[in-house]
Amino acid sequence: xxxxxxxxxxxxxxxxxxxxxxxxxxxxxxxxxxxxxxxxxxxxxxxxxxxxxxxxxxxxxxxxxxxxxxxxxxxxxxxxxxxxxxxxxxxxxxxxxxxxxxxxxxxxxxxxxxxxxxxxxxxxxxxxxxxxxxxxxxxxxxxxxxxxxxxxxxxxxxxxxxxxxxxxx
Ligand SMILES: Nc1nc2c(c(=O)[nH]1)N[C@H]1C(S)=C(S)[C@@H](COP(=O)(O)O)O[C@H]1N2
Ligand SMILES: [Mo]
Numbered sequence: 649x650x651x652x653x654x655x656x657x658x659x660x661x662x663x664x665x666x667x668x669x670x671x672x673x674x675x676x677x678x679x680x681x682x683x684x685x686x687x688x689x690x691x692x693x694x695x696x697x698x699x700x701x702x703x704x705x706x707x708x709x710x711x712x713x714x715x716x717x718x719x720x721x722x723x724x725x726x727x728x729x730x731x732x733x734x735x736x737x738x739x740x741x742x743x744x745x746x747x748x749x750x751x752x753x754x755x756x757x758x759x760x761x762x763x764x765x766x767x768x769x770x771x772x773x774x775x776x777x778x779x780x781x782x783x784x785x786x787x788x789x790x791x792x793x794x795x796x797x798x799x800x801x802x803x804x805x806x807x808x809x810x811x812x813x814x815x816x817x
Pocket of ligand 2: 714715716803804805
């Protein structure tokens with residue numbers, strides 16, 4: 649085989665490995681994937697564990713999920729209202745009244761935005777079960793432990809997976 653060709657193959661192989669390693673580091677968010685969510689507002693923060701969040705009033709609801717690998721399908725979810733979680737975290741109404749938006753962040757770097765009115769409405773949930781099964785973590789090919797679900801979002805593009813942080817700004 650031509651020496652130049654061998655050299656090109658070696659360089660491409662090294663580049664691929666280096667990029668894969670860099671990508672792995674980015675995905676390795678220190679926040680972890682145990683379902684703990686940190687809330688940030690004014691100059692305060694509070695973290696709630698998976699157990700603390702799922703102990704709040706549970707709701708069953710149906711919503712149409714539309715992923716990149718499947719067409720629109722109606723699913724049964726179990727979740728907790730985001731406004732109930734805000735209440736549990738100790739975020740009071742005056743904070744919500746003076747804020748303009750709520751940002752929800754996933755471990756892969758995905759961020760979605762809602763207005764405050766939307767965030768505290770009765771169709772925005774932190775879901776943890778789909779069709780009777782836990783959502784699963786990013787590492788295990790799931791979409792949880794928590795996925796934000798805005799029931800009215802018909803293309804599910806703001807259904808933030810792997811939620812680890814919510815900030816009220
Ligand atoms: N954390 C995170 N959440 C996300 C996304 C993403 O890339 N990362 N993609 C969104 C989009 S565009 C859709 S359609 C749904 C389903 O995405 P999937 O097809 O990648 O599962 O999740 C939404 N939530
Ligand atoms: Mo999407």
